[in-house]
Amino acid sequence: MNTGQAPAGGRTQAVAAEAGPRPGHSGAGGSPAGGAALAVTAIAGGVGAARMLSGIASVVGQRSMTAVVNTGDDTVLHGLHVCPDLDTVTYMMAGVSNLETGWGLAGETWGVMEALAAFDAVAGRSLAWFRLGDKDLATHLYRTGRLAAGATLSQVTSDIATRFGVEARLLPMSDQRVETRVTLASGEVGFQEYFVGLGHAVPVKAVRFAGSEVARPAPGVLQAIERADIVVICPSNPVVSIGPVLAVPGVAEAIVRRRGATVAVSPIIAGKALKGPADRMLAELGYEPSAAGVAEMWAPYAAAIVVDNADAGLAPRIEALGVRCVVAPSVMSGPAEAAKLAEAALGAAP
């Protein structure tokens, strides 16, 4: 999917803080016991990817990992540059994320949002519809200030990861702005207006990634894909979380070249997304909302896919696509389950 446009017809080849980490968090990174760590590069969206990454970290150690993260969800609010997926991944890898929501920081307070909402009447609209916690705001303030002073998003992302003690390499997909735009019956809106503002409760007619045609992969992205022992396509929404990454020129081609070393994990279990609108969105855009539909989308990119036990019956269809199907429990209800899924995914890579 290197067209800057999400696929509309489906079935196409071209698809196309609190102080300190929680106990058990492997923030120090390092190799797993008993040998050299595998170098893993993950293509990541938001919450599902963050859980998967923490599972991978518990298997190979953070220092062996690179995550190439979607920035199509990024938005400017109150003049601040907010990068939801980068922050979700950073906070999860640091062991400081809000585990209930999956986004934002644990132990957050909301004083600024409450004070901001007091301006709603004079503004004539809701100002705090996208909730930025007091501590989380420090991340957006720092990022915005550094970008305004001329730093690249890659540099700032690296700084933020360092501040939170993350040792995995976190790369934005691009230093240029690529904006996921969603067409609804009422017209086109930005991704967060659809996702948070409208609670993703309205049908999607089309998705595009504005700016992708002229974007370049951020420094290190192509090398991380080329040099990885294993590339993992995380269980994120294929259209709006992984799609923008693939839309950055050169990234899809790099993954296709590493197809033999690439494994995907299905975000769809028994026809449903655990969180978010992926199942509905796939159907609305002409894809089959099932693990087999996801396998069909990823067949050009990945030699193997992990699907949940509930989808074991789809294995023959998936294998007929030329994709090795590994069946494993894939609901990441906690760190132990995430680690087991990571083991299955890393073991699935040919």
Ligand code: FO1
């Ligand atoms: N998601 C929500 O559903 N409501 C919010 O108010 C919200 C605020 C927010 C603030 C910072 C951040 O990094 C993420 C936030 N998210 C919120 C999550 C975000 O909209 C989505 O999870 C991703 O964009 C989809 O991957």
